[in-house]
Amino acid sequence: MFGTRDIPLELREGEISVSLRRDQDLLIYHRECLGDACDKQLVSRAKKILIAPTEPVTQPKAITPYLFIKFDKALLLEPASTARIYVTFPVEIGVFATGAGNPQLIDGFTLAEKKFTLYGDPSMGRICWYWSSRIHAAIPDVDELREGIMELTIQNMDTDWVEVKKAVFNAYGMKIFYGLGMVSMRSTMKLRPGDTAETSFETSPIKKGATRSVERYALKKISMATGKFVMEHGL
Amino acid sequence: MIHNKIIYGNVTVLDLVVALIILVVSIGIAKGVVLYAKRLLKEKVDKGHLEIFGKVLYYAIIVTAALVVLPLVGVKPSGLLVAVGVVGLAIGFASQSIIGNLISGIFLIIGRPIKMGQSVNIEGTVGIVEDIRIMSTTLRTFEGLFIRIPKQKVFTTNITNYVANVARRVDYTIGIPYDADAQKAISLIKKLIEAEPFTLKNPEPVVYVDNLGDNSVNLLVRFWAPVSEWFTAKSKMLWRMKKALEGEGIEIPFPQRVLWFANELKGNLTGDSDSSQAAVKENGVS
Numbered sequence: 001m002f003g004t005r006d007i008p009l010e011l012r013e014g015e016i017s018v019s020l021r022r023d024q025d026l027l028i029y030h031r032e033c034l035g036d037a038c039d040k041q042l043v044s045r046a047k048k049i050l051i052a053p054t055e056p057v058t059q060p061k062a063i064t065p066y067l068f069i070k071f072d073k074a075l076l077l078e079p080a081s082t083a084r085i086y087v088t089f090p091v092e093i094g095v096f097a098t099g100a101g102n103p104q105l106i107d108g109f110t111l112a113e114k115k116f117t118l119y120g121d122p123s124m125g126r127i128c129w130y131w132s133s134r135i136h137a138a139i140p141d142v143d144e145l146r147e148g149i150m151e152l153t154i155q156n157m158d159t160d161w162v163e164v165k166k167a168v169f170n171a172y173g174m175k176i177f178y179g180l181g182m183v184s185m186r187s188t189m190k191l192r193p194g195d196t197a198e199t200s201f202e203t204s205p206i207k208k209g210a211t212r213s214v215e216r217y218a219l220k221k222i223s224m225a226t227g228k229f230v231m232e233h234g235l
Numbered sequence: 236m237i238h239n240k241i242i243y244g245n246v247t248v249l250d251l252v253v254a255l256i257i258l259v260v261s262i263g264i265a266k267g268v269v270l271y272a273k274r275l276l277k278e279k280v281d282k283g284h285l286e287i288f289g290k291v292l293y294y295a296i297i298v299t300a301a302l303v304v305l306p307l308v309g310v311k312p313s314g315l316l317v318a319v320g321v322v323g324l325a326i327g328f329a330s331q332s333i334i335g336n337l338i339s340g341i342f343l344i345i346g347r348p349i350k351m352g353q354s355v356n357i358e359g360t361v362g363i364v365e366d367i368r369i370m371s372t373t374l375r376t377f378e379g380l381f382i383r384i385p386k387q388k389v390f391t392t393n394i395t396n397y398v399a400n401v402a403r404r405v406d407y408t409i410g411i412p413y414d415a416d417a418q419k420a421i422s423l424i425k426k427l428i429e430a431e432p433f434t435l436k437n438p439e440p441v442v443y444v445d446n447l448g449d450n451s452v453n454l455l456v457r458f459w460a461p462v463s464e465w466f467t468a469k470s471k472m473l474w475r476m477k478k479a480l481e482g483e484g485i486e487i488p489f490p491q492r493v494l495w496f497a498n499e500l501k502g503n504l505t506g507d508s509d510s511s512q513a514a515v516k517e518n519g520v521s
Contacts, residue, residue, distance in 0.1 A: 060432055063461055116461060117436035122402040127461045130436045 001145060002178040003211075004048050004098070011051075014145060015111060018095065020049060031095070033109040040106060046099035049106070052213040053148065053183040054094035055171035057129045059110045065171040065217060066229065068117050068128035069150075071135050075164045077156040077191065085154065086140060087133040087167075088147040091183050096214055103214050111146045119168050120233030128168055139182075139206065148176070148183035151206050156191045164191065164235045169199050173227020176213040177205035184210060197231040246309040254304040261300030265293045282351065284344055287369055332387065333370070339390035340369040348394050356395040357384055402435060403465045405458055407473055410451025415485045417444050417452055423479050424456055431472060433464040451488045 001013050008021040017032045027042040057067055069087055077083060090112030096103035117130035134140075139149055156162050167189055177184050186202035205212070240248050269289045276285055305312050349355050349372070351364050360382055362374035372389050374382045397403070411420050421442045428440045438459045445455035456476070460468035477487060 061464070063463055114432035115436055116432060118402045118438060118459065122400040122438075122459070125401055127401050127435075 001093070002052055002183075004050050006048055007046065009049065016093070016109070016145065018051070027097075029095070029106055031107055031109065034111065036109065038107050038109070042097060042106065044097050044099040046097050048098050050096040050098050050103055050214065052094055052096065052211075053176050053178050054092050054105075054108060054213065054216050055174045055176065056090040056092040056110065056112070056131075056148075057171045058108055058216070059092055060114055064116070064127045064129060066119070066126050066128040067169045067171065067174075068119055068130050068166060069169070070130070070132045070166045071164065072132065073135060075135060075154070077154060077162050077164065079156060079159050079161065081156050083154045085152050086136040086138065087150050087152055088131075088140065088142055089133070089150050089185065090129070090131050091144065091146055091148045093145070094214065094216065105216060111143075119166075119231075125233055126168070142182070144178075144182050148185065149206065150184070151186045152189060153187070154189045154191065158191055158193045160193075162191045162195075162235065164189075164197075166235065167197075167199055168229050168231050169201070170227055170229040171217045173201045173229075174215065174217065175201050175203050176215075177210035178213055179210045180207045182207070182210075191235065195235055197235055198228055199231065200228045244309045246307070250307045250309075254307040257300055257304045257307075258297075261296055265296035265300075268296060269293050284347070284367070287344060287367075332385075336370045336386040340371075340386040343367075343372075343386060343390055344369075348399075349389075349396055353399070354397040356397070357389055358392040360384065398462045401462055402438075402459045403462045404438075405434075405456075405460060405465065405469045405472070407456040407476070408445065409454045409456060409476060409480075410448060410488055411454060411480065411485050412488045413452055415452070417454065419483065420454060420480060420485050423483060423485075424454070424476055427472065427475050427479055428456075428458050431468065431475075433460050433468045434472065435459040435461070450490045 001011070001016070005011065007027065009019060011018045015034055019030045021028050025043060027044055027046070029038070029040040029042060031038045055065075055067075057065055067089065069089060071087065075083065075085070090110060092108055092110045092112070094105050095107045097106055112131070115130040117128055119126050119128050139151075142149060152167065154164060167187075169187060174185060184206040186204060186206055188200050188202065190198045192198065242248060242251065269292050272292060273285055273289055276288070280288065302312055305315060343349075344367075349357075349364050349367070351367060353364050355362070355364055355374070357372070357374065360374060360376065362376035362380075362382065364372060365375045365381070366373045369386070371383050371385050374384065376382060409420075409424070411417060421444075424442045425440065428434045428442075434440060435458070440456075440458035442454060442456050444452060446453050458468075458472075480487065
């Protein structure tokens with residue numbers, strides 16, 4: 001599914017179908033996914049399009065840049081310890097026109113269950129995309145169109161044991177890779193005293209040779225965005 | 236020398252030139268400082284407040300410069316301050332409401348209970364904040380009306396800001412018949428809430444039997460939604476719940492009353508209108 005494709009395109013994979021054909025000066029785009037359809041017309045000289053995973057926070061509507069991953073079981077870390085675990089995250093698929101200028105998003109969709117949650121309280125908290133994941137000790141087998149794999153390194157910088165049940169990430173820092181049979185990210189979570197933590201992303205893939213995806217949130221020039229997230233409302 | 240030539244009192248041409256230069260330079264400095272401050276605060280302060288802050292800063296620098304140059308042009312600041320005080324007192328009495336609005340405006344800018352673009356209710360007027368000025372706040376109501384509210388009124392009245400927090404709760408009371416399975420209805424409603432993306436996972440939705448009403452068993456349904464999606468979630472979920480309950484044979488009951496007649500009705504009440512009316516006439520019921 002992922003990668004650069006020639007136009008015209010007729011692609012069907014599982015519950016997803018994407019087609020793109022030229023009609024004179026127009027490009028006619030049609031997509032179906034889980035009963036939802038999208039039709040668009042483009043004016044572009046592009047000969048190819050790119051289908052790639054994007055930051056999983058924009059479906060059905062981009063109302064937040066934060067991804068909340070709830071662990072199925074709590075993880076306890078002893079003082080000054082480091083754990084490398086694997087969790088899953090929802091895969092969101094983006095279709096990009098690769099004509100003149102930066103890649104332009106034509107359409108985004110997902111096979112993952114869509115749900116939002118609140119991290120913190122209604123006045124000071126953040127609305128986040130919600131996802132629940134098992135904690136894996138090794139890279140799990142998943143359907144790459146539905147779930148991605150995040151390698152999460154958790155460092156306990158506290159002098160006490162810390163219990164972690166969730167992690168919140170900022171889409172502005174996400175570095176998503178695809179290829180070699182999986183969609184992946186590498187991230188770090190630094191646990192600090194006072195039940196707080198800082199999450200951030202690494203710029204390298206889990207497996208060498210994977211291709212770095214287009215960063216939709218990085219494309220927007222927001223100088224205030226740091227890409228890190230400070231979890232101040234509990235772990 | 237011409238620059239030592241006295242024009243009036245002890246004021247020389249040089250004094251006037253220096254005063255003029257100080258004023259012109261202060262205007263330039265004021266413009267530069269305001270521009271720099273605006274650039275610095277552009278991301279941190281909203282546009283409306285930034286404009287007001289810029290104006291206050293600009294005039295503060297000019298007034299300070301004017302106070303510095305006053306002795307140069309032969310005006311004693313102490314005397315001026317007394318005059319300003321007297322005039323200020325007179326103006327203050329004459330324009331109490333304007334001063335009141337101004338001071339209220341300053342306190343509201345510091346307190347920031349509302350921002351431009353937010354949905355608010357100010358003393359019963361519901362709308363979107365279009366502009367926040369030092370003397371007034373303007374709202375665009377949902378009917379499209381332009382309403383200007385003086386700052387003093389905004390300051391002294393209750394303000395409800397519908398979008399100040401990131402999430403907002405939706406409450407429904409749904410009545411089901413006394414003979415319906417309440418547990419089944421609760422489970423059905425919970426599934427619908429879970430399936431909707433914009434009903435938040437946390438705070439956890441709550442559905443329970445709240446009270447036994449006159450005509451129905453009343454279920455209380457509470458869930459939270461992102462404030463931007465609150466109205467959409469509220470409007471579509473209630474209808475979905477009604478359809479789902481009806482689909483499972485749980486009708487939403489309407490108010491009804493059972494009447495007991497002192498004398499038992501006689502006659503055929505099978506729905507045949509003629510015979511029913513005859514029976515009613517016979518019993519003297521109208």
